[in-house]
Amino acid sequence: MSRLEDNAMGPEELSGPHPGGADRLGDEPAWRRLLRRARVGVRDRPGYALLGITASLFAGLVAVYGLSDVAQRTLNGLVAGSYFALGAVGLTLVYGILKLVNFAHGDMLTFGAYMALLFSAGLGLPSLVAMAAGVLATAGLGLAIERLLWRPMRRKRAGLLQLLLTAIGLALFIRSGIQFVAGTAQRSLDVDVLASVEFLGLRIGTTELIVVVVGVAVLTLVAVLLRVTSVGRQMRALSDNFSLAETTGVDTSRIVALTWVFGAGLAGLAGVLYAAAAGSFNPNLGFLLLLTLFAAVILGGIGNAYGALVGGMFLGLTQEWSTLVIDSRWKIAIGFVILIMVLIVRPNGLFGRAAKI
Amino acid sequence: MMRGKATHWIIAGALAAAVAAGLAGCGGSEEGGGAGGEAAFDLKVGSLVPLTGGLASFGPPGRKAADLATDVGQKALDNAGLDVNFTVEHADTQTEPQAAIQAARKVLAGGATCLDGAYTSAETIALGNSVAVPQRVPLIAPSSSAPALSALDDDDFVWRTSASDALGAVALANLVEREAGAPAETTVALAARDDAYGEGFIEQFKTAWVERGGGITGPVLYDPSQASFNSEAGQMVSDDPDAYVIIDFPETYARFGAALVRTGQFHPDRMFSNNGIAPGAEGEKAPDGIPAPAIAGSRGHRPWTPAAGEAVEAFDELYRSAGGPARHTYDAQSFDAVVLCLLAAVAAGSNEGAQIKEKLREVSAPPGRKFSYLELADALRALADGQDIDYEGVSGPVNFDERGDPTVATFQVWSYDEGGTLEVAGEIEANADESR
Structure with missing residues (x-):
């Protein structure tokens, strides 16, 4: 089973939560048995457990704050969550296959947004065409960086630390480059960010609605492609064991290049959509989002595409729900509190697997 | 006959001047430099301006206002017959607290003893704690508005001409x-x-x-x-x-x-x-x-300067006719900060920071005769005579309160x-x- 696949089954149970305590099971009080069952449930069925937690959070909030407020926040949470999920999935794809923590991912989002700006405001292309061109340009950037930087680094057998530091340097390089060319002023794509649609008393921005729909559609497509296509299977093989995949005849060089094209393209898409929906951005767009993207990736289980989608959505929902309960200034911090709580229960993230030696 | 009489008058005048100078000198030494009088010293104001960074648009107008204040001040000093050489040195704070401290150290090394700056409250608080208080040099911020500045434990070395939030x-x-x-x-x-x-x-x-x-x-x-x-x-x-x-x-x-x-x-x-x-x-x-x-x-x-008033209109004219950057928020506050440095130094008869800060409240607030910068020479003469004055700034009446903030804005x-x-x-x- 691959890390990139839905791993809702979790690892098979090797031992009970209280090793050697089986003989006392009959004596344990009911609450303890319930707790133990809940822990086993959370460990073995993280998908269902998360669904249960989310549903009970929702029900609890509705009971206290009323349906209409909570429903509106839920919608807001799905909007924020789709930004996080779109950004996180490229990050987790690159990590899962290449074991590279790509600190430059946030700045690739920014690159996508500025490329769309260049094509629309600079070259006068229609918005949609410009956005598509921005995504392609970012995919191209990913491929170029792979050929010029990562492949030579891999050939020289650079270690994890060197790769990590290189990624941080690359992030600064991309951001400074954008600042140098486009300046630090606020920019906006020619998109209507003021229009909104109303249904059942709930409101969502028209552009935001498009982002949510496109986001969920694209992420589902990515997941399906990873599962059914030959390239997807080879990617998963690389993710499981790079050298073994190479030995069995997978053209790793090609698959790695394709991974970068996909990962960077998804970053570009996330950047373009986020910039369009936000309405106004500067060269810090992606960098400011990066920490939350890492949270979504880790929450979902590092290297797991579904995990990034679920993690991003869950973070978005909890952040927006939290504004009902506490001061909205703590919204971002709430995301990290959730992350810590999940990691205490599941150290490898929701859908992650324990590292094998 | 006429000629002899004139000679007598000249001798009498010279004697009177010598006596007056002697008295003033004695008075000065007895009162610890209180009355100033004929004191001759060089006064350099350090102007800490954000020429780069987040507030880069405030830097050049603030620098220009400080330069104008120095020119106006030197002319007034010459008119009043005071032997004070008044200059300004600028340094870029980069809108960063750490860089602001470096900039302040640079102008202090250049001989500055009164500071006009910095612009963000974060810079000013850092400067207050790390430079103004330990080095005993007064600092007058032209644009910092955080209420936290009022509560700073600054031994009266941190002031501002901008209104607190x-x-x-x-x-x-x-x-x-x-x-x-x-x-x-x-x-x-x-x-x-x-x-x-x-x-x-x-x-x-x-x-x-x-x-x-x-x-x-x-x-x-x-x-x-x-x-x-x-x-x-x-x-x-x-x-x-x-x-x-x-x-x-x-x-x-x-x-x-x-x-x-x-x-x-x-x-x-x-x-x-x-x-x-x-x-x-x-x-x-x-x-x-x-x-x-x-x-x-x-x-x-x-924040803005009052739209009406002789000094305000004259400053507007002076600023515009000088060329360079256009008017900007807090330019008049920078101008007033530099003028106040000069007035307090002349009142103290010294270019020492610790002496200057003792006089800042007196020269900015009532009681005393009111002077705008247009009567700066008269104000300087009055200070040299040991009188109390109340400087009416271009940015407003200033009137420093006990926390070093302007009372009216x-x-x-x-x-x-x-x-x-x-x-x-x-x-x-x-x-x-x-x-x-």
């Missing part, structure tokens, strides 16, 4: 009361970016409004780096408040404002704010990215029209004595 909040409460209605019948929804600037100002406004018996909701504080602002916008408009007060910068308000419009319940003509979202000149469009429907009809105030009232173009309409004043 406490005063700005009182002025904004005056404006909301004038335009939106009596506090008892007006509920105001509050929101601000979650940083020292936004939270500091909104808390001061909340205090001022609640003291008048007004109702409030919030404040809603939001992290400028967060991904979406929909929930905050929903909170803001939920109870259909009579007015909104939003303290923000354009880059965040571009997104928060769009989210407010998307709620479908936002009335921009009920919105009030301060200088943060109105940085432009009259007739300019709203800053890049802020959609017009998010700002049309909003009103607010920003004038704010310019701005509004955005339907198309999002900035208009300027009159001014509003706040007096710290009223707010207590």
Whole structure:
């Protein structure tokens, strides 16, 4: 089973939560048995457990704050969550296959947004065409960086630390480059960010609605492609064991290049959509989002595409729900509190697997 | 005959002058340099300006104002016959506290003993703690408005010619009361970016409004780096408040404002704010990215020099005819800071920082004869004669209080029209004595 696949089954149970305590099971009080069952449930069925937690959070909030407020926040949470999920999935794809923590991912989002700006405001292309061109340009950037930087680094057998530091340097390089060319002023794509649609008393921005729909559609497509296509299977093989995949005849060089094209393209898409929906951005767009993207990736289980989608959505929902309960200034911090709580229960993230030696 | 008489007069005059000088000299030594008189010294003001970084647009106008003040000061010194060589040295603070400290050390090494700067409150607080107090050099900030500066344990070495946000909040409460209605019948929804600037100002406004018996909701504080602002916008408009007060910068308000419009319940003509979202000149469009429907009809105030008055008009003329950068918020405050350095030094008869700071309150506030910079030579003569004066600045009467803040401040009232173009309409004043 691959890390990139839905791993809702979790690892098979090797031992009970209280090793050697089986003989006392009959004596344990009911609450303890319930707790133990809940822990086993959370460990073995993280998908269902998360669904249960989310549903009970929702029900609890509705009971206290009323349906209409909570429903509106839920919608807001799905909007924020789709930004996080779109950004996180490229990050987790690159990590899962290449074991590279790509600190430059946030700045690739920014690159996508500025490329769309260049094509629309600079070259006068229609918005949609410009956005598509921005995504392609970012995919191209990913491929170029792979050929010029990562492949030579891999050939020289650079270690994890060197790769990590290189990624941080690359992030600064991309951001400074954008600042140098486009300046630090606020920019906006020619998109209507003021229009909104109303249904059942709930409101969502028209552009935001498009982002949510496109986001969920694209992420589902990515997941399906990873599962059914030959390239997807080879990617998963690389993710499981790079050298073994190479030995069995997978053209790793090609698959790695394709991974970068996909990962960077998804970053570009996330950047373009986020910039369009936000309405106004500067060269810090992606960098400011990066920490939350890492949270979504880790929450979902590092290297797991579904995990990034679920993690991003869950973070978005909890952040927006939290504004009902506490001061909205703590919204971002709430995301990290959730992350810590999940990691205490599941150290490898929701859908992650324990590292094998 | 005539000739002999003239000679006698000259000798008598010279003798009188010598005696007077001797007396003044004695007086000076007895009173620890109190009366000044013929004291000859060099005074260098260190001007710490943000030529780069976030406030880079404030740097060149502030530097120019400091240069103008130095010219005006040197001419007045010559007119008054005082043997003081008055100069200024500039250094770039990069809008960064650490760089500001480096800049201050540079000008102090160059011989400066009174500082005009810095601009952000973060820089000024850092300078106060690391330079002004330990090096015993007074610092007069022309644009720092954080209330925290008032409470700084600074042994009277940290001053400012700009109004504290406490005063700005009182002025904004005056404006909301004038335009939106009596506090008892007006509920105001509050929101601000979650940083020292936004939270500091909104808390001061909340205090001022609640003291008048007004109702409030919030404040809603939001992290400028967060991904979406929909929930905050929903909170803001939920109870259909009579007015909104939003303290923000354009880059965040571009997104928060769009989210407010998307709620479908936002009335921009009920919105009030301060200088943060109105940085432009009259007739300019709203800053890049802020959609017009998010700002049309909003009103607010920003620090400014009083529009009328002889000294104000003369300064405007002086500034414009000198060429270089155009007028900018806080240029007059920088001018006043440099003039106050000179006045306090002449009053102290010394260029020592510790002596200068002892005189700053005296020369800025009543009692004493009032002088504007147009009568600077007379003011200097009066100080040299040991009289107390009250400098009336270009930015306002200044009148330092016991915390080193100006007591009275004038704010310019701005509004955005339907198309999002900035208009300027009159001014509003706040007096710290009223707010207590």
